[in-house]
Amino acid sequence: MGEKKEDKSKVHKLALRGSSKTVAEFFEYSINTILFQRGVYPAEDFSAVKKYGLNMLVSNDDQVKAYIKKIMSQLNRWMVNGKISKLVVVITSKDTGEHVERWQFDVEIFNKPNKSRSTKMAVDKENAAPDEGDGAAPPPPGKTENEIQEEIQAIFRQITASVTFLPVLDGDCTFNVLVYANADSDVPIEWGDSDAKEIKNGEKVQLRSFSTSNHKVDTMVSYRLAD
Template sequence: MADEAPTFRLFVASFTDFLVVAIHTILYERGIYPQTSFLSARRYNFAVRQSRHPKVCEWITDAVASVESELLKGTVDRISVVIYSKQNKPLERFMFDVSRFPTVPTSDLDVPLESADVEGSSPSVLPLVDLEEQMRATMSRLSNCSASLDVLPKSCTFTIAVELKGEDDAPLTHPQPWIPVQGSDESLGEVNGKRTLPLRAVRAGEMAFETWVEELSEKAAQDSNTSSLP
């Protein structure tokens, strides 16, 4: 398999596998669920955490499967894991910018991908060794992000949001996995007041995406209210 050109379906699956691990890591590091509810695992030759609660795992798996279906259509610009206070105010957004992913017609999802540089050679579309190394580096940054972020209040929740490219319509199927909102909807943290923490830019063949964290202005207000309590 390592010597064969991957299909776009495999390309997308490689990213969504990473996204599942990243979401579990975020939930653990940001204390959304008790750390005792996570078990130790290894991915990308790196120690990671995974929730052992069946319902949490099922929700993440289903959500990422819905993300994957949109990625295969080439409609996704950015993916975010949004953390909310118990008052349902957005506090943090973990961003995954996939706008540079290649666009492939539906009829070619299982056709081997090929790329050529300016000199006419054919570099690997998905170099697995390089990809694992960069995914490992990204997981390392995610696993240490809490050291650079303020402590979250108790009883936070989270959701996953997908931002579509400008020319694409929101997916409207039944049953519907997504709730369409305007791109400037403050419920997703689309506000001006925020602090950005860069995490990692991944570039392995055609697999190119960036990750960062945004601390939102609502979080500063939450911290201020908490510190003023007697």
Template sequence: MGYAANSILHLNGVYPEETFERVKKHEHRLFLSKNVGVKLYLSEFNEKISEWLESGRLHKIELLIMTKATNEVLQSWNFSIETHGEIAENILREKSDKEIMNEIGGVLRHISATFTFLPPLNEPCKYIALLFQEIKGHA
């Protein structure tokens, strides 16, 4: 999720170009923020994602891009999470590096392709990342 969030922030110009560095991770070229605040926020967010995934509670992740002036939501990036029974039963299946690289590449390609359809953000923006959990027994 950290790679996806960095890509979205970079492509939208939420932070200046010079605050990102180009790196190679999992055989993909990425832009990662050098901003200490962004790095800390996304690191803590990824820790919470891991915690919720391990408990089988994570249902959806949402990244909102909003105007700084009015908090109007300009973009909402939704990532649906599907967990399988083996996670809830604490029987974890390790994915191969190749599977992980393919999944990361797929998400990043989807994000990049989506930007060809989005209007440019012409005002200062900020972001917030949200986690949603599935509440069992409720409709």
């Protein structure tokens, strides 16, 4: 009996690791897709790669690549250990310093044992602001890899289509990534506490979600109304 339990535990850990990798990869491609679709960087700074059965665009800019790599390196560790509750991409006007767009990805972990405190962190330092994590949730019925990929495809198609309703971004913009991680997470020294960088008087649009056997990711965009 003991051997069977150990095997089951190994299978669960492998499933969690695979699910965490799926979610982390989704975040990485989401960041690149948002930067391209919203024109934060010139189109010529991106190259096409095949992913999820789609032509995805990823940045060739060395600074952007290094920044995303630093985020993803830490995010992968936190994901495997069930420490993440949200990832947020904030687009900010360089001219005014105002946050004009905020893409939020809420992460729900199935069969999470208890509630946990979360804190928002970014690579730049801001004021701290804690947030409550989600409690346990039942897992969805088993899905095939194709079904998960189709759900992810639908989200990327929505992100691409969002240019039809999102206001044109005026002037030069920059971006920041916030990660909501449990308060007991090991945090690298270059990561600092951050405020939520909310959009003042913004509109919110809920987009599609996708789920694996271990995680569910909901997507939402907030944006500043045109003057």
